[in-house]
Amino acid sequence: xxxxxxxxxxxxxxxxxxxxxxxxxxxxxxxxxxxxxxxxxxxxxxxxxxxxxxxxxxxxxxxxxxxxxxxxxxxxxxxxxxxxxxxxxxxxxxxxxxxxxxxxxxxxxxxxxxxxxxxxxxxxxxxxxxxxxxxxxxxxxxxxxxxxxxxxxxxxxxxxxxxxxxxxxxxxxxxxxxxxxxxxxxxxxxxxxxxxxxxxxxxxxxxxxxxxxxxxxxxxxxxxxxxxxxxxxxxxxxxxxxxxxxxxxxxxxxxxxxxxxxxxxxxxxxxxxxxxxxxxxxxxxxxxxxxxxxxxxxxxxxxxxxxxxxxxxxxxxxxxxxxxxxxxxxxxxxxxxxxxxxxxxxxxxxxxxxx
Amino acid sequence: xxxxxxxxxxxxxxxxxxxxxxxxxxxxxxxxxxxxxxxxxxxxxxxxxxxxxxxxxxxxxxxxxxxxxxxxxxxxxxxxxxxxxxxxxxxxxxxxxxxxxxxxxxxxxxxxxxxxxxxxxxxxxxxxxxxxxxxxxxxxxxxxxxxxxxxxxxxxxxxxxxxxxxxxxxxxxxxxxxxxxxxxxxxxxxxxxxxxxxxxxxxxxxxxxxxxxxxxxxxxxxxxxxxxxxxxxxxxxxxxxxxxxxxxxxxxxxxxxxxxxxxxxxxxxxxxxxxxxxxxxxxxxxxxxxxxxxxxxxxxxxxxxxxxxxxxxxxxxxxxxxxx
Numbered sequence: 256x257x258x259x260x261x262x263x264x265x266x267x268x269x270x271x272x273x274x275x276x277x278x279x280x281x282x283x284x285x286x287x288x289x290x291x292x293x294x295x296x297x298x299x300x301x302x303x304x305x306x307x308x309x310x311x312x313x314x315x316x317x318x319x320x321x322x323x324x325x326x327x328x329x330x331x332x333x334x335x336x337x338x339x340x341x342x343x344x345x346x347x348x349x350x351x352x353x354x355x356x357x358x359x360x361x362x363x364x365x366x367x368x369x370x371x372x373x374x375x376x377x378x379x380x381x382x383x384x385x386x387x388x389x390x391x392x393x394x395x396x397x398x399x400x401x402x403x404x405x406x407x408x409x410x411x412x413x414x415x416x417x418x419x420x421x422x423x424x425x426x427x428x429x430x431x432x433x434x435x436x437x438x439x440x441x442x443x444x445x446x447x448x449x450x451x452x453x454x455x456x457x458x459x460x461x462x463x464x465x466x467x468x469x470x471x472x473x474x475x476x477x478x479x480x481x482x483x484x485x486x487x488x489x490x491x492x493x494x495x496x497x498x499x500x501x502x503x504x505x506x507x508x509x510x511x512x513x514x515x516x517x518x519x520x521x522x523x524x525x526x527x528x529x530x531x532x533x534x535x536x537x538x539x540x541x542x543x544x545x546x547x548x549x550x551x552x553x554x555x556x557x558x559x560x561x562x563x564x565x566x567x568x569x570x571x572x573x574x575x576x577x578x579x580x581x582x583x584x585x586x587x588x589x590x591x592x593x594x595x596x597x598x599x600x601x602x603x604x605x606x607x608x609x610x
Numbered sequence: 611x612x613x614x615x616x617x618x619x620x621x622x623x624x625x626x627x628x629x630x631x632x633x634x635x636x637x638x639x640x641x642x643x644x645x646x647x648x649x650x651x652x653x654x655x656x657x658x659x660x661x662x663x664x665x666x667x668x669x670x671x672x673x674x675x676x677x678x679x680x681x682x683x684x685x686x687x688x689x690x691x692x693x694x695x696x697x698x699x700x701x702x703x704x705x706x707x708x709x710x711x712x713x714x715x716x717x718x719x720x721x722x723x724x725x726x727x728x729x730x731x732x733x734x735x736x737x738x739x740x741x742x743x744x745x746x747x748x749x750x751x752x753x754x755x756x757x758x759x760x761x762x763x764x765x766x767x768x769x770x771x772x773x774x775x776x777x778x779x780x781x782x783x784x785x786x787x788x789x790x791x792x793x794x795x796x797x798x799x800x801x802x803x804x805x806x807x808x809x810x811x812x813x814x815x816x817x818x819x820x821x822x823x824x825x826x827x828x829x830x831x832x833x834x835x836x837x838x839x840x841x842x843x844x845x846x847x848x849x850x851x852x853x854x855x856x857x858x859x860x861x862x863x864x865x866x867x868x869x870x871x872x873x874x875x876x877x878x879x880x881x882x883x884x885x886x887x888x889x890x891x892x893x894x895x896x897x898x899x900x901x902x903x904x905x906x907x908x909x910x911x912x913x914x915x916x917x918x919x920x921x922x923x924x925x926x927x928x929x930x931x932x933x934x
Contacts, residue, residue: 463803467759467760467856480820488809491830493762502861511834
């Protein structure tokens with residue numbers, strides 16, 4: 256069977272650490288034929304191992320006739336532009352999360368792909384991470400009964416002083432002209448997981464956010480929010496990006512149901528700790544969550560199956576749009592100092608949290 | 611040094627810990643035991659006194675006002691505020707291992723009693739008095755973490771056998787937690803939101819609080835009676851707290867003991883890990899002996915009550931409130 260030919264737009268951090276390694280893993284099923292980035296060196300570095308062509312303009316990449324699928328890994332501010340452009344040329348789109356920076360942009364992406372008759376999936380890698388897949392199966396089997404309380408912490412180490420880490424002045428995520436902040440960049444994962452596991456749409460959200468990282472130019476990098484779901488379940492999430500090096504950066508996801516609980520807590524699973532000079536690493540004992548290769552491999556493989564017609568798109572874009580809507584409501588709550596109530600939406604937009 | 615005589619009001623967990631192993635460690639000896647004001651633990655108090663060879667007093671006031679007892683531990687699980695007030699008025703050093711008052715009016719009565727009678731109140735939640743809790747507060751208060759950006763706190767308790775009869779989670783665990791949080795931070799709360807729900811059979815068994823505190827510290831507190839029986843906990847519940855500063859971060863699980871006894875419903879900490887009450891009585895002994903300055907806890911507890919009031923108002927209104 257012919258390999259799916261991929262054009263990659265955006266060759267920065269997430270492409271290098273996640274999507275390109277996943278492609279290498281799936282090289283019998285996919286081939287990178289072109290890579291584009293405004294940073295020519297990044298585009299060349301991505302393209303070279305595949306003998307692919309490098310571009311500094313994504314439109315030049317899209318002008319090629321030999322691309323089946325476009326993988327968009329730019330900052331989210333450009334997701335709509337590149338999705339619409341790719342759809343207009345008849346390419347299936349796998350787009351990095353967060354879907355967009357506004358619900359209107361997300362709607363436009365869905366509409367563009369629907370009109371073009373191409374598949375669109377947003378790369379919410381957590382849904383393809385084994386721990387969450389197993390937990391979701393357990394919930395679906397009714398092992399804990401109805402989910403009543405679902406919560407997650409996310410902990411990430413801050414960049415070293417002068418480093419080019421997330422939310423620093425040197426990184427695009429710290430640029431208020433481009434980035435909404437942690438609510439969207441990290442928090443959309445949490446929004447998606449809370450909603451996915453609660454199995455219901457959010458009714459209200461209350462949030463506080465702030466800036467904690469030195470040198471941050473005005474993009475909130477800390478976030479805590481509480482969600483009340485329709486039906487009464489409660490969700491809570493708190494994420495911090497400023498932990499010192501050596502902190503056991505972890506995700507702590509838990510859900511409590513009417514008949515039991517499910518937990519995935521990194522810090523309890525650490526069996527080996529490697530102490531480097533500047534940070535600690537946790538190489539053994541559990542499948543790390545950040546840039547988790549098996550998750551990205553599963554994600555790409557599932558999308559390829561959908562393109563081939565072997566299976567439906569495992570995560571419809573309406574699901575990503577719903578997560579974005581919740582994350583944006585959290586931002587609105589933090590900015591306004593009010594609880595934001597979310598009215599039920601048209602079913603066409605919300606594919607349903609049980610997807 | 612001769613142990614200082616302590617009178618105990620109430621025969622619950624704290625009293626037992628002090629009586630059965632803690633008193634010598636604290637430099638005290640339990641001389642008399644009385645039931646808590648509600649009198650529900652009369653039999654337990656009598657048994658405890660017998661076991662210790664201490665005097666049994668039928669009523670709490672006989673201990674609270676006994677001139678031979680410079681220190682009184684008010685440790686009943688039910689409301690012991692009358693005993694605290696009476697002991698303060700009698701000039702004693704009063705140890706209360708929980709919120710001594712839960713309303714501003716009650717607190718001011720205690721402050722007035724202490725001022726009139728010369729008594730000293732040593733009131734602290736258990737969390738603040740644990741070694742881990744004390745160290746974490748010390749680190750935060752002395753700017754040892756850099757600017758304190760956030761506090762994450764979780765208190766998870768088992769689903770009770772009769773959840774419909776259980777006290778609201780904020781009453782059960784909220785005071786202890788806020789006592790800790792207010793000790794680690796300063797200034798009045800700026801904005802508070804709270805989601806309180808009955809999810810596990812109780813009327814208010816779950817609370818999620820987000821509070822922007824003085825110093826721009828953001829608190830996220832999750833309290834819930836959500837644990838299935840298979841997750842064993844200490845009597846205080848499963849407690850996790852993180853203080854994340856600009857420079858360093860602290861994570862504590864203050865009730866995870868090195869030695870635990872696993873039972874059907876909970877995990878008992880065995881007594882060779884100090885209970886918080888021992889720390890508090892030891893502090894009282896040092897105060898009574900003139901080795902430590904008496905604390906002035908009332909401003910601290912005014913802040914705790916203000917935050918709890920804001921939480922309750924936020925929960926009732928469904929939206930964030932600014933603390934009064």
